[in-house]
Amino acid sequence: MTRSVYVTGIDRGDGRQVVELGVMELLTRQVDRVGVFRPLVHDGPDRLFELLRARYRLSQDPATVYGIGYGEASALQAEQGTDELVSALVDRFHLVARDYDVVLVLGTDFADTQFPDELALNARLANEFGASVIPVVGGRAQSAQSVLAETRNAFRAYDSLGCDVLAMVTNRVAREDRDRIAERLGDRLPVPCWVVPDEPALSAPTVSQIAHTLGARVILGDDSGLARDALDFVFGGAMLPNLLAALTPGCLVITPGDRADLVIGSLAAHSAGTPPIAGVLLTLDEVPSDAILTLAARLAPGTPVLAVPGNSFPTAARLFSLEGKLNAATPRKAETALGLFERYVDTAALNKRVSAPSSDRVTPMMFEHKLLEQARSDLRRVVLPEGTEPRVLHAAEVLLRRGVCELTLLGPVEQIRKKAADLGIDLGDSQLIDPATSELRDSFAERYAALRAHKGVTVELAYDVVSDVNYFGTLMVQEGLADGMVSGSVHSTAATIRPGFEIxxxxxxxxxxxxxxxxxxxxxxxxxxxxxxxxxxxxxxxxxxxxxxxxxxxxxxxxxxxxxxxxxxxxxxxxxxxxxxxxxxxxxxxxxxxxxxxxxxxxxxxxxxxxxxxxxxxxxxxxxxxxxxxxxxxxxxxxxxxxxxxxxxxxxxxxxxxxxxxxxxxxxxxxxxxxxxxxxxxxxxxxxxxxxxxxxxxxxxxxxxxxxxxx
CATH class of the missing domain: 3.40.50.10750 (Isocitrate/Isopropylmalate dehydrogenase-like)
Structure with a gap:
C-alpha cells in the first residue's frame, strides 16, 4: 500500500509543478488527510506550498513541511557524508508521515544546488521514505528524438537505483510532437508514460509579476487586470496602423510613455476585442497627460498601464528572461495546470497505481473534486444565460480550463467579449449567442407558441418572450442544442425556473x-x-x-x-x-x-x-x-x-x-x-x-x- 508519492525530475525547467499540483488534486479526492514534505528547500517563500495550502485548505504547520536548507544540507553532506544527510531527512519525513494518511513529497529542483549526483539523492530519499516515484522529464525546446531518449534514460536511472516507479511524465513537449512521442513511449516502458504538451499560459508571467519584477508603477488597472497572463510582448515604435497589425491576443504592449497615440490605440483595440491585450508598459518614465489617462480608463476599464524608468532595450532583456510561476496569487494558472494534467494524464489509471488508503469520510473538497471528475467523464453542453455577469464569466473560465463541460453563453455577443477581455478571461471555444439577433429566434417563437397555445400565446407574443435569456436558454435545452441550463446569479428563482415548468x-x-x-x-x-x-x-x-x-x-x-x-x-x-x-x-x-x-x-x-x-x-x-x-x-x-x-x-x-x-x-x-x-x-x-x-x-x-x- 503506497503511503507517499515522490515527484522528482532529472534536471531543472521540467515544469513539474503541474504534476505536483495534479497529484495533490488526485490524492485529496480520496484521502482526507494529505501531508506535504519538501526534503531540501531554498531560502525565501515556497510558492508551490503556499499554493497547495491555500487551494487545499491544508492545516499542516509550515515548519513541518521542510527538511533542511540547501546550504545546510550541502555542508552536512561534505562534513559527515550522504548517510548522515539522508538520516536527518528521514527523521523529519517521519514526523510528517505519522500524522497523515498519505504524504506528497516534492523532490529537489536541480537549481543552484551543490550536490554531485542529485538524481541519485532523490532516488535514495524515495527509497528510504518508502515512497513510490513519479519522475518528470522536461521536453521544452527539444526534438522528439531527444525527448524519447531522455524519458527512457530517466526511467532506467530511477529503476536501477531500486525505486518503485509508478509512472513517467514527459512534460512541456512541443504540441506538434506530443502524439508521436506518446505513441512511441507507450510500448517502450514497463510503466505508464504520459506526455503533456507545453502550455504558453503557464510559463507566461502575469502583469502583476512583471510589475513586481521591474519595480513598475501601476498607473491604471485593477486586480483582475493585473492577474492577466502576458502571452507575448509587442514593442511599439512605429505608426499606429503598423502597431495595430502587430498586436496579438494577450500581448503586453511596450512603448515609450510619450506615445499617447499608441497607448490609446492599443486600449481601443482591446475594448473592441481585436485583439484583447494584457496591458501597456510605458518606458522612459514618461506618463501621458491626465486627459489621456482618463480617456484610457474609460476605453478599457481595469486594463493595466504600467510605467518604468528605463528604456525599451533593458526592459526587454528582463522581460524575456521572466517566466510565470504557479503560486497562491495565480489561481487561474492553477486551473490551467490542472486542466492540462487531467486532459493528458490518465488520472483513473494513476489513481489505481497510487493505491492511497481511501477515507470513509467525505469532506466538502472531496465532494467538489468528485463533481468535476464525474462531469468531465462524459462531456455535456450547459447554457449560461447570464453571459455578461463577471462571476459567471470567471466560473466559465474555470470550467473550460478544467475541461468540465462545453459552454454556451447568452447575451449581446460584443458585450460578453468586451467584459471577458476586461476581466482577462479567455472563453476559448465557448459558443456565444445573442437571443435578440439569433437566427434561432423565429423557430423558438413558433415552438413556444405551440407549447403555450392553450394559454393564448401567439407567435407574435412568443417572439418577444423568447428574446429573454432564460426562455431562450430553456428552449435550447428542450430542442437538444444544450444539455442543461444554469441561471439565477442576477435573476430571481421564479424567472429562472418558470420557463422550465412551461417548456x-x-x-x-x-x-x-x-x-x-x-x-x-x-x-x-x-x-x-x-x-x-x-x-x-x-x-x-x-x-x-x-x-x-x-x-x-x-x-x-x-x-x-x-x-x-x-x-x-x-x-x-x-x-x-x-x-x-x-x-x-x-x-x-x-x-x-x-x-x-x-x-x-x-x-x-x-x-x-x-x-x-x-x-x-x-x-x-x-x-x-x-x-x-x-x-x-x-x-x-x-x-x-x-x-x-x-x-x-x-x-x-x-x-x-x-x-x-x-x-x-x-x-x-x-x-x-x-x-x-x-x-x-x-x-x-x-x-x-x-x-x-x-x-x-x-x-x-x-x-x-x-x-x-x-x-
Whole structure:
C-alpha cells in the first residue's frame, strides 16, 4: 500500500509543478488527510506550498513541511557524508508521515544546488521514505528524438537505483510532437508514460509579476487586470496602423510613455476585442497627460498601464528572461495546470497505481473534486444565460480550463467579449449567442407558441418572450442544442425556473418539481429536500420529493437512507402534521420497497446514533440518515440556512429534480465556486438519467403559479 508519492525530475525547467499540483488534486479526492514534505528547500517563500495550502485548505504547520536548507544540507553532506544527510531527512519525513494518511513529497529542483549526483539523492530519499516515484522529464525546446531518449534514460536511472516507479511524465513537449512521442513511449516502458504538451499560459508571467519584477508603477488597472497572463510582448515604435497589425491576443504592449497615440490605440483595440491585450508598459518614465489617462480608463476599464524608468532595450532583456510561476496569487494558472494534467494524464489509471488508503469520510473538497471528475467523464453542453455577469464569466473560465463541460453563453455577443477581455478571461471555444439577433429566434417563437397555445400565446407574443435569456436558454435545452441550463446569479428563482415548468415540464413519473441541497459537512454529505420550491406539499407530493431525492442522492454517490422528518419520532406523536409525514412514508415505501425509509422521525434521531438508539432502536435509517426530507418549505429552508451558517457547512444547490431535462438555479449571492459546482451538477444530471421511481398512482402536476420558491 503506497503511503507517499515522490515527484522528482532529472534536471531543472521540467515544469513539474503541474504534476505536483495534479497529484495533490488526485490524492485529496480520496484521502482526507494529505501531508506535504519538501526534503531540501531554498531560502525565501515556497510558492508551490503556499499554493497547495491555500487551494487545499491544508492545516499542516509550515515548519513541518521542510527538511533542511540547501546550504545546510550541502555542508552536512561534505562534513559527515550522504548517510548522515539522508538520516536527518528521514527523521523529519517521519514526523510528517505519522500524522497523515498519505504524504506528497516534492523532490529537489536541480537549481543552484551543490550536490554531485542529485538524481541519485532523490532516488535514495524515495527509497528510504518508502515512497513510490513519479519522475518528470522536461521536453521544452527539444526534438522528439531527444525527448524519447531522455524519458527512457530517466526511467532506467530511477529503476536501477531500486525505486518503485509508478509512472513517467514527459512534460512541456512541443504540441506538434506530443502524439508521436506518446505513441512511441507507450510500448517502450514497463510503466505508464504520459506526455503533456507545453502550455504558453503557464510559463507566461502575469502583469502583476512583471510589475513586481521591474519595480513598475501601476498607473491604471485593477486586480483582475493585473492577474492577466502576458502571452507575448509587442514593442511599439512605429505608426499606429503598423502597431495595430502587430498586436496579438494577450500581448503586453511596450512603448515609450510619450506615445499617447499608441497607448490609446492599443486600449481601443482591446475594448473592441481585436485583439484583447494584457496591458501597456510605458518606458522612459514618461506618463501621458491626465486627459489621456482618463480617456484610457474609460476605453478599457481595469486594463493595466504600467510605467518604468528605463528604456525599451533593458526592459526587454528582463522581460524575456521572466517566466510565470504557479503560486497562491495565480489561481487561474492553477486551473490551467490542472486542466492540462487531467486532459493528458490518465488520472483513473494513476489513481489505481497510487493505491492511497481511501477515507470513509467525505469532506466538502472531496465532494467538489468528485463533481468535476464525474462531469468531465462524459462531456455535456450547459447554457449560461447570464453571459455578461463577471462571476459567471470567471466560473466559465474555470470550467473550460478544467475541461468540465462545453459552454454556451447568452447575451449581446460584443458585450460578453468586451467584459471577458476586461476581466482577462479567455472563453476559448465557448459558443456565444445573442437571443435578440439569433437566427434561432423565429423557430423558438413558433415552438413556444405551440407549447403555450392553450394559454393564448401567439407567435407574435412568443417572439418577444423568447428574446429573454432564460426562455431562450430553456428552449435550447428542450430542442437538444444544450444539455442543461444554469441561471439565477442576477435573476430571481421564479424567472429562472418558470420557463422550465412551461417548456420542459415534469418527468412522467414526477407529480411535482422539487429541489435538494447537498449539505457538505466536515466529514460527510447530507441531502436536504425540499428547501427551495414547494411551500406545503401534501402526503403524496412529500413521498414524491423523497423518492426524487433518493434518486438524486444515488446519482451523486450518496447512498440514500431516507428520513421523513417531523416533530415526533415513530408512534410518539399525533396530529395533522405528523399524520401527513406518516402517510407520505407509507406511500414512499409502497412505491420503492427497496429503499431504506424511516418516518416520522425527528432530526436528532435521524442523524445522531446515540439518540437513535434511545428513540428508534433497530432502525436501518435512524442515526445514519443521508437524505432528510422536511415536511414543508418553512422548516426546510430555515434548517438548511441554520446548518450552513452555524455548522460552517457548504450548501450546494438548490438542485432541481423532476424536470425532464436539467435546469438549475443559483442564489443571487452565489460565489464563483458555487457556480462551478452547480454547472458540474447540471452536466452530471444530463449524462445518464437518475434511476426512475415507479410512476405515482395519481400524478397531479402543479402549475408554476402553485409553486413557491425560496433561497
Amino acid at each position: 420542459i415540464k415534469t418527468k412522467p413519473d414526477a407529480s411535482i418539481v422539487s429541489s435538494v441541497f447537498f449539505m457538505c459537512l466536515a466529514d460527510k454529505v447530507l441531502v436536504y429536500g425540499d428547501c427551495a420550491v414547494n411551500p406545503d406539499p401534501n402526503a403524496e407530493q412529500l413521498a414524491d420529493i423523497a423518492l426524487q431525492a433518493a434518486s438524486t442522492a444515488a446519482q451523486f454517490g450518496v447512498e440514500p437512507r431516507i428520513a421523513m422528518l417531523s416533530y415526533s419520532t415513530g408512534t410518539s406523536g399525533s396530529g395533522a402534521d405528523v399524520d401527513k409525514v406518516r402517510e407520505a412514508t407509507e406511500l414512499a415505501r409502497a412505491r420503492r420497497p427497496d429503499l431504506m425509509i424511516e418516518g416520522p422521525i425527528q432530526y436528532d434521531a435521524a442523524v445522531e446514533p446515540t439518540v437513535a438508539a434511545t428513540k428508534l432502536p433497530g432502525s436501518q435509517v435512524a442515526g445514519q440518515a443521508s437524505v432528510l426530507i422536511f415536511p414543508d418549505l418553512n422548516t426546510g429552508n430555515n434548517t438548511y440556512k441554520a446548518v450552513q451558517r452555524s455548522a460552517g457547512a457548504i450548501a450546494v444547490g438548490p438542485v432541481l429534480q423532476g424536470l425532464r431535462k436539467p435546469v438549475n438555479d443559483l442564489s443571487r449571492g452565489a460565489l464563483v465556486q458555487d457556480i462551478v459546482n452547480t454547472v458540474a451538477i447540471t452536466a452530471i444530471q444530463a449524462q445518464t438519467p437518475a434511476p426512475q421511481s415507479p410512476a405515482p398512482q395519481s400524478p397531479s402536476p402543479q402549475s408554476p403559479s402553485e409553486k413557491a420558491t425560496a433561497q
